[in-house]
Amino acid sequence: SAVISQKPSRDICQRGTSLTIQCQVDSQVTMMFWYRQQPGQSLTLIATANQGSEATYESGFVIDKFPISRPNLTFSTLTVSNMSPEDSSIYLCSVVEGTGIVNEQFFGPGTRLTVL
Amino acid sequence: GQQLNQSPQSMFIQEGEDVSMNCTSSSIFNTWLWYKQEPGEGPVLLIALYKAGELTSNGRLTAQFGITRKDSFLNISASIPSDVGIYFCAGQWTGTASKLTFGTGTRLQVTL
Numbered sequence: 001s002a003v004i005s006q007k008p009s010r011d012i013c014q015r016g017t018s019l020t021i022q023c024q025v026d027s028q029v030t031m032m033f034w035y036r037q038q039p040g041q042s043l044t045l046i047a048t049a050n051q052g053s054e055a056t057y058e059s060g061f062v063i064d065k066f067p068i069s070r071p072n073l074t075f076s077t078l079t080v081s082n083m084s085p086e087d088s089s090i091y092l093c094s095v096v097e098g099t100g101i102v103n104e105q106f107f108g109p110g111t112r113l114t115v116l
Numbered sequence: 117g118q119q120l121n122q123s124p125q126s127m128f129i130q131e132g133e134d135v136s137m138n139c140t141s142s143s144i145f146n147t148w149l150w151y152k153q154e155p156g157e158g159p160v161l162l163i164a165l166y167k168a169g170e171l172t173s174n175g176r177l178t179a180q181f182g183i184t185r186k187d188s189f190l191n192i193s194a195s196i197p198s199d200v201g202i203y204f205c206a207g208q209w210t211g212t213a214s215k216l217t218f219g220t221g222t223r224l225q226v227t228l
Contacts, residue, residue: 001161031214042119042204043159043218092158096214105149105206105216107158 002027002095004108012114013083020079021111023093028073031096034066037110038089049076049093083115120205120219128225135192137203137222145207148181148188149216154201162203163190197226 003026013019023032032049047068048056055068070076080087090110097104120141129135139148147166151159163174165181165188172179178191188205205219 004158033215042221043216045215048215094158104161104164105208105214106161107151109156110158112156 001104001106002029002097004093004095004106006091006093006108006111008111009109010112010114012116015084015115017083018079018081019083019113020077021091021093021113023076023078023108025074025095029095029097030073032070032076033094033096033105034068034076034078035092035094035107036089037092043092046078046091049078080113083113085115088113088115120207120217122203122205122219122222124222125220126223126225128227129195131195131197131226131228133195135195135199135224136189137224138187138189139205139207139219140187141207141217142186143207144185144209145217146185146210147208148179149206149208150177150179150188150190151204151206152201153204153221159204192224195224195226197228200224200226 005024007022034046035043036046037043045058046061049068049070051070065081067079090112092107092110094105094107120139122139149164150162152162153159163172163179168185169183170181176193203222206216208216
């Protein structure tokens with residue numbers, strides 16, 4: 001499976017600031033996603049990162065708050081803007097390998113964000 | 117958004133015991149995936165199921181895709197301390213461009 005890395009692995013930020021999280025994959029992948037995992041909770045999809053075009057956001061998530069870039073097939077960034085303590089979560093990127101029926105999704109190690 | 121219901125929410129078992137957990141949904145999925153997440157890590161894919169009724173094993177793990185396509189179970193045989201973690205099911209519908217809907221999770225603790 002693809003090797004996925006994220007930077008930073010964790011950060012502590014002040015409210016009102018912004019943080020950009022990077023996701024790097026060691027091979028070209030067709031689909032990349034960003035998820036949020038609030039403390040003690042399950043994973044919730046934020047958006048699909050589309051290569052060369054605007055990301056597709058899920059209900060409850062907007063581009064102004066979570067701008068996403070995907071300049072190529074191996075890299076994506078998620079920015080958490082104007083942070084508040086409610087944004088404290090683990091942010092995970094994931095990639096899909098395979099095409100057609102067999103589409104297995106793999107996750108990066110996550111970025112643990114604490115907002116004070 | 118929609119979530120899949122997992123049960124039990126948590127389990128405390130002794131080393132060597134077998135474990136069973138399940139996942140149910142009000143919607144049909146074409147694919148069911150089971151992940152394990154350890155503290156400070158991202159979820160790791162354990163088993164993927166693609167056909168209704170399919171039974172698949174991966175070492176001590178066995179998972180089945182329910183025939184109604186609305187449920188799945190995961191069994192772990194002869195548990196060991198490294199099985200500790202949170203187990204998530206996830207459903208995928210072919211028409212949703214690989215997007216996953218995650219279950220609520222089952223936290224497993226193994227005592228010696």
